[in-house]
Amino acid sequence: MLGAGAMGRVVALDLASAEGTEAVILADSDAETMADAARFIGSPKVRTVVLDVSDCAAVVEAMRGVDVAVSCVPYRFNFELSKAAIEAGCHLCDLGGNNDIVRKQLCLDARARKAEVTIIPDCGLAPGLATVLVADALRRMDKVDELHLRVGGLPLEPRPPLDYMLLFNPAGLVNEYKERPVVLRGG
16 A cells, blocks of 8 residues: 555555455555554554655565555656556556556556556546446446436535535646546447
8 A cells, every 4th residue: 555645544444444355554655644544544454664655666675575556645656656566566556646647657558468467547536436336337227328427526515715625635636627638438
């Protein structure tokens, strides 16, 4: 588990609660944030490691022998983390947040296949959780003629000044509004 912030601690909690999980290694550069996250999770399955994700050699070493890593750090690290995962032989899923980074990650496909490593980029809220929930809903229905999906951080009880709910890294949020959207049609 790379990153012990708001998203990382909840993903780690979910993984630690899963029946088949033997251990969760929670890695973050901030020891205090990591210790707070470990207390929040409260599972004996969780072990913590101080790790700077910008140190590629240290990341490769931390990933060796690990089945899968989940990146909950800002999107700017995900391309290098993907390369580190391939080198370490560790599957990787990240929360994404930037289409240019995802395009670079997709260029690693041949290297990942050769290393028998799966890299799942951009699997945060949407695409990600929203896509999985929609796929599950569609699977349960007999027939669907049309589907419209909207996703955002609008809280049930808006509070000024922005009436918005900050769900992830502020830099990622700003990126969401300045980056051109990707629209998928017909598949």
